[in-house]
Amino acid sequence: MAVLGAAGRMGSTTTAAVRAADGLELVAELGEGDDVAALTGVADVAIDFTVPEVTEANVHALLDAGVHAVVGTTGWDAAALGRVRAHASTRPDVGVLIAPNFALSAVLAMRFASVAARYFASAEVVEMHHPRKLDAPSGTAVHTAHGIAAARAEAGLGAMPDATATSLPGARGADVDGVNVHSLRLAGLVAHEQIFLSNPGELLTIRTDSFDRVSFMPGVLLAVREVAARPGVHVGLDTYLDL
Amino acid sequence: MAVLGAAGRMGSTTTAAVRAADGLELVAELGEGDDVAALTGVADVAIDFTVPEVTEANVHALLDAGVHAVVGTTGWDAAALGRVRAHASTRPDVGVLIAPNFALSAVLAMRFASVAARYFASAEVVEMHHPRKLDAPSGTAVHTAHGIAAARAEAGLGAMPDATATSLPGARGADVDGVNVHSLRLAGLVAHEQIFLSNPGELLTIRTDSFDRVSFMPGVLLAVREVAARPGVHVGLDTYLDL
Amino acid sequence: MAVLGAAGRMGSTTTAAVRAADGLELVAELGEGDDVAALTGVADVAIDFTVPEVTEANVHALLDAGVHAVVGTTGWDAAALGRVRAHASTRPDVGVLIAPNFALSAVLAMRFASVAARYFASAEVVEMHHPRKLDAPSGTAVHTAHGIAAARAEAGLGAMPDATATSLPGARGADVDGVNVHSLRLAGLVAHEQIFLSNPGELLTIRTDSFDRVSFMPGVLLAVREVAARPGVHVGLDTYLDL
Amino acid sequence: MAVLGAAGRMGSTTTAAVRAADGLELVAELGEGDDVAALTGVADVAIDFTVPEVTEANVHALLDAGVHAVVGTTGWDAAALGRVRAHASTRPDVGVLIAPNFALSAVLAMRFASVAARYFASAEVVEMHHPRKLDAPSGTAVHTAHGIAAARAEAGLGAMPDATATSLPGARGADVDGVNVHSLRLAGLVAHEQIFLSNPGELLTIRTDSFDRVSFMPGVLLAVREVAARPGVHVGLDTYLDL
Numbered sequence: 001m002a003v004l005g006a007a008g009r010m011g012s013t014t015t016a017a018v019r020a021a022d023g024l025e026l027v028a029e030l031g032e033g034d035d036v037a038a039l040t041g042v043a044d045v046a047i048d049f050t051v052p053e054v055t056e057a058n059v060h061a062l063l064d065a066g067v068h069a070v071v072g073t074t075g076w077d078a079a080a081l082g083r084v085r086a087h088a089s090t091r092p093d094v095g096v097l098i099a100p101n102f103a104l105s106a107v108l109a110m111r112f113a114s115v116a117a118r119y120f121a122s123a124e125v126v127e128m129h130h131p132r133k134l135d136a137p138s139g140t141a142v143h144t145a146h147g148i149a150a151a152r153a154e155a156g157l158g159a160m161p162d163a164t165a166t167s168l169p170g171a172r173g174a175d176v177d178g179v180n181v182h183s184l185r186l187a188g189l190v191a192h193e194q195i196f197l198s199n200p201g202e203l204l205t206i207r208t209d210s211f212d213r214v215s216f217m218p219g220v221l222l223a224v225r226e227v228a229a230r231p232g233v234h235v236g237l238d239t240y241l242d243l
Numbered sequence: 244m245a246v247l248g249a250a251g252r253m254g255s256t257t258t259a260a261v262r263a264a265d266g267l268e269l270v271a272e273l274g275e276g277d278d279v280a281a282l283t284g285v286a287d288v289a290i291d292f293t294v295p296e297v298t299e300a301n302v303h304a305l306l307d308a309g310v311h312a313v314v315g316t317t318g319w320d321a322a323a324l325g326r327v328r329a330h331a332s333t334r335p336d337v338g339v340l341i342a343p344n345f346a347l348s349a350v351l352a353m354r355f356a357s358v359a360a361r362y363f364a365s366a367e368v369v370e371m372h373h374p375r376k377l378d379a380p381s382g383t384a385v386h387t388a389h390g391i392a393a394a395r396a397e398a399g400l401g402a403m404p405d406a407t408a409t410s411l412p413g414a415r416g417a418d419v420d421g422v423n424v425h426s427l428r429l430a431g432l433v434a435h436e437q438i439f440l441s442n443p444g445e446l447l448t449i450r451t452d453s454f455d456r457v458s459f460m461p462g463v464l465l466a467v468r469e470v471a472a473r474p475g476v477h478v479g480l481d482t483y484l485d486l
Numbered sequence: 487m488a489v490l491g492a493a494g495r496m497g498s499t500t501t502a503a504v505r506a507a508d509g510l511e512l513v514a515e516l517g518e519g520d521d522v523a524a525l526t527g528v529a530d531v532a533i534d535f536t537v538p539e540v541t542e543a544n545v546h547a548l549l550d551a552g553v554h555a556v557v558g559t560t561g562w563d564a565a566a567l568g569r570v571r572a573h574a575s576t577r578p579d580v581g582v583l584i585a586p587n588f589a590l591s592a593v594l595a596m597r598f599a600s601v602a603a604r605y606f607a608s609a610e611v612v613e614m615h616h617p618r619k620l621d622a623p624s625g626t627a628v629h630t631a632h633g634i635a636a637a638r639a640e641a642g643l644g645a646m647p648d649a650t651a652t653s654l655p656g657a658r659g660a661d662v663d664g665v666n667v668h669s670l671r672l673a674g675l676v677a678h679e680q681i682f683l684s685n686p687g688e689l690l691t692i693r694t695d696s697f698d699r700v701s702f703m704p705g706v707l708l709a710v711r712e713v714a715a716r717p718g719v720h721v722g723l724d725t726y727l728d729l
Numbered sequence: 730m731a732v733l734g735a736a737g738r739m740g741s742t743t744t745a746a747v748r749a750a751d752g753l754e755l756v757a758e759l760g761e762g763d764d765v766a767a768l769t770g771v772a773d774v775a776i777d778f779t780v781p782e783v784t785e786a787n788v789h790a791l792l793d794a795g796v797h798a799v800v801g802t803t804g805w806d807a808a809a810l811g812r813v814r815a816h817a818s819t820r821p822d823v824g825v826l827i828a829p830n831f832a833l834s835a836v837l838a839m840r841f842a843s844v845a846a847r848y849f850a851s852a853e854v855v856e857m858h859h860p861r862k863l864d865a866p867s868g869t870a871v872h873t874a875h876g877i878a879a880a881r882a883e884a885g886l887g888a889m890p891d892a893t894a895t896s897l898p899g900a901r902g903a904d905v906d907g908v909n910v911h912s913l914r915l916a917g918l919v920a921h922e923q924i925f926l927s928n929p930g931e932l933l934t935i936r937t938d939s940f941d942r943v944s945f946m947p948g949v950l951l952a953v954r955e956v957a958a959r960p961g962v963h964v965g966l967d968t969y970l971d972l
Contacts, residue, residue: 104602104605104606104685104688104690105688105689105690108598108601108602108605108690109690112594112598112601112602115594115598115728115729116590118728119704119708120430120590121431122429122431124429126369131365131403131404131405132404132406133406133407134406134408134409135407135408135409136407136411136414136415137411160374160430161374162374163375163376163377163428164376164377164378164426165377166377166379167378167380167417167426168379168380168417168418168419168424169417170413170415170416170417170418171379171424171425171426172379172428173413173414173416173427174411174412174413174414175411175413176411181411181414182414182416182425182427183407183410183415183416184416184423184425184439185365185367185403185405185406185423186365186367186439187441187442187443188364188365188442188443188444188445188446188940188944189441196371196429197591198429198430198431199431199590199701199704200430200431200698200700200701200703200704201696201698201699201700201701202431202589202591202694202696202697202701203429203693203695203697204594204692204693205691205692205693205694206690206691206692206693207689207691207692207693208688208689208690208691209688209689209938210687210688211687211688211689211917211919211941212686212687212688212940213687214686214687215685215686215687215688215917216687217686217687222605241605242601242604346931347848347849347928347931347933348926348928348931349931351844351845351848351933352933355844355845355935358837358841358971358972359837359841361971362833362837362947362951362970431697431698431701442833442947443944443947444939444940444941444942444943444944444945445832445833445834445835445939445941446834446936446937446940447833447834448934448935448937448938449841449933449935450932450933450934450936451931451932452931452932452934453931454674454697454698454930455674455931457929457930458674458931459930460929461928461929465848484848606916607916608860608915608916608917610913610914610915612855612913614925617851617892618890619892619893620892620893620894620895621893621894621895621896622895622896622897622901623897646860646914646916647861647914647916648860649860649861649914650862650864650865650912650914651863651864652863652864652865653864653865653866653903653912654866654903654904654905654910655899655903656898656899656901656903657865657866657899657902657903657910657911658899658912659899659900659912659913660896660897660898660899660900661897661899662897666914667897667900668855668902668911668913669893669896669900669901669902670853670855670909670911670925671851671889671890671892671893671901672851672925672927672932673849673889673890673928673929674850674851674927674928674930674931675927682857682913684916684917684918685916685917686917687917689915689917689918
């Protein structure tokens with residue numbers, strides 16, 4: 001086990017979690033400028049919590065080194081993914097997981113929302129974060145709304161019922177693929193999401209609360225333990241879960 | 244006890260509730276065109292669940308008849324209220340309660356929100372209603388936000404923290420006096436509100452769920468039983484509660 | 487489409503829902519003493535919302551008549567199920583669904599809880615019902631707890647962490663297969679359940695609220711539309727869902 | 730400002746909060762064996778986050794020194810309180826606040842629950858804590874239940890409706906003065922409480938979530954700023970709030 005970006009916030013939380021975990025051994029902590037190629041034959045798995053500017057280069061280097069890669073760094077676009085997939089096809093023994101979110105509760109909530117969406121007349125998403133957050137809605141909420149919209153489209157459901165005739169600007173939230181998303185910014189919170197799905201007489205609510213960065217660690221450790229058994233490039237921790 | 248607008252949705256629910264209540268006797272059910280003056284000496288208390296067009300005239304007639312009035316009809320503005328107050332000052336023995344909302348949980352939630360607001364860094368309001376509702380946000384949510392804003396101003400609190408730099412239109416809700424309000428429309432729901440108040444490390448949530456019109460009846464009966472003991476014009480059921 | 491037990495609470499709600507549904511035609515409403523055999527060649531599907539004493543006989547008669555059966559009546563035990571399975575094996579063209587719960591939100595919540603349980607350190611169940619309910623915990627909550635316990639066992643998880651040393655009797659709820667279940671009885675509620683699943687730093691909550699008997703109708707209609715395409719005996723609406 | 734027990738968990742969180750607060754100056758941090766009398770003329774206010782064994786002696790010494798005292802240490806019984814009240818009556822210029830809980834959301838929730846309880850047919854309490862907690866229910870939940878029970882008794886409400894006839898042991902929770910209290914223990918949680926109050930057709934829920942020890946600091950700072958203006962002995966942070 002090696003950690004790339006070991007001095008960062010996620011990296012240092014990860015090194016602590018790996019040290020405390022049964023059956024995992026931390027053999028290297030890499031920072032800015034360290035040589036990924038040096039991991040060849042030293043580490044079986046590497047976790048990348050670096051920055052968008054270097055993460056793709058790191059994954060190519062890990063593929064060259066024959067080291068399985070678990071990547072939590074954000075900023076991947078389709079072009080970068082395509083280059084990694086092409087490279088990985090030449091190393092069919094190596095596993096790569098690129099996951100924007102390691103919080104199991106968030107990953108499961110998104111999956112459950114998209115599974116359930118086809119069975120409900122209405123669905124809306126409320127996300128709550130600390131007020132230092134720069135963007136609204138959160139990426140997780142947008143991703144959740146996309147999943148709901150895709151499921152509704154596949155099931156042949158039309159637009160949701162909504163008779164709103166007069167509204168203050170913004171009251172009905174942001175429209176993401178026809179799903180209304182609402183963003184709250186509250187001092188002291190971390191990352192929280194509520195998904196509401198309803199039919200006449202019933203309401204299904206799926207809620208996730210992340211209080212602390214350690215909430216990502218069960219997902220990170222699960223990925224580290226599985227990546228060697230899943231060759232090829234996978235995107236999203238949900239691809240590793242038995243759902 | 245008399246019910247004005249007895250054939251309407253709220254009126255008929257009220258007549259049923261009065262009949263089932265201990266110590267209350269229903270002596271008259273009035274509909275469109277019936278003469279309110281006929282209640283003189285017949286009823287001690289009258290409940291008005293009519294329509295905005297006639298409710299003020301009803302209250303004047305009840306004052307003339309010396310009948311205490313509990314009014315649930317909406318649409319009162321400052322001018323109408325002023326005229327009723329002037330009239331009532333000539334009948335100091337008669338009580339009038341004008342209440343836009345008889346749901347005890349909603350009335351208490353608004354009061355609690357305004358009491359608590361001065362102690363928290365952040366506050367936002369989420370309301371959820373059936374999708375046949377025409378306006379957004381709901382009147383209750385707007386009223387709740389006004390109460391929060393007034394309490395914050397009185398306590399000398401400034402704007403809430405919010406670093407949002409990029410946002411989809413509507414994501415951050417409607418701005419009501421500096422309090423963000425979010426409106427969800429979900430098939431099968433009735434009337435629901437969540438008020439979030441937070442500080443570093445803590446979140447206080449006050450939630451009300453109204454599933455059915457009968458939820459207004461405890462508040463209506465409380466008002467009917469109290470109105471004779473509270474002469475003068477009172478606005479809002481909270482003025483009757485021991486808070 | 488025929489409804490057996492059409493005069494009962496669920497039966498009458500069902501006949502109304504079938505009449506309002508696109509593409510379904512109600513051809514018969516049967517009550518006590520009516521002859522199920524008369525449905526031969528008349529109805530393609532029948533819904534049974536009768537009573538435990540007659541439901542098994544009804545299903546055998548429907549199998550004889552070649553009518554697909556959707557059964558919402560409770561009280562089925564293993565012996566009765568075995569007899570129906572044996573009979574159904576002689577009519578491989580007929581579908582039978584026996585479902586104790588048609589509320590989609592409750593059925594999905596149970597499934598999601600058992601899918602998620604293997605990924606969380608702790609899980610507990612809180613159910614809330616009207617105070618006229620005779621048993622505690624509810625059958626749905628017990629079923630949910632069984633699903634969580636089975637998933638934890640399959641994943642090799644041991645007992646949940648709990649250092650409780652001193653406790654008032656009952657504070658920690660009922661132990662159902664090692665999962666703590668808590669029952670609240672609150673005036674005015676209908677049927678509600680909250681499932682809590684947690685790890686360090688995160689909490690996943692799945693909540694269902696049923697406000698009204700009509701909440702069962704989307705599930706009933708889904709079953710009616712699917713039963714002909716699913717020959718054999720199936721137990722639980724979840725067997726019909728794409729999960 | 731002085732902090733007694735400055736090296737402890739709460740003490741060190743408090744010294745950090747005082748240092749970061751506008752208008753407060755930290756002049757002394759005392760630990761085990763340090764002499765409280767030395768604060769005479771040095772500090773105007775002292776906060777005691779020590780241990781039950783020494784807190785009463787500290788308060789007597791602070792009264793002798795003419796230093797206002799804010800006490801967060803638990804373990805006070807009626808006898809100790811009586812001795813401090815007697816002593817304080819000889820120092821009418823000095824304020825003493827003894828508060829078992831400085832979390833504003835928890836203090837407000839308890840107050841709101843007891844204010845609301847008289848207006849609802851049913852009330853139950855659910856508390857959720859980390860699984861290292863030794864006792865169940867939590868002191869806060871027991872205190873909440875006492876407040877609800879007292880309010881119901883004062884309003885002349887009888888026992889809550891509950892038709893439970895068959896129950897698994899513990900399902901209905903612990904009976905605290907006739908109020909059912911349910912304790913959940915979930916890995917990763919800190920301190921959380923939900924209070925449910927219901928009537929036909931409506932549910933009022935008051936929920937508090939404490940994610941972190943810093944949640945006590947707004948209440949501690951409020952007390953420190955107010956104590957000099959409130960001579961005499963006060964018990965409970967709610968006595969300082971405008972409720």
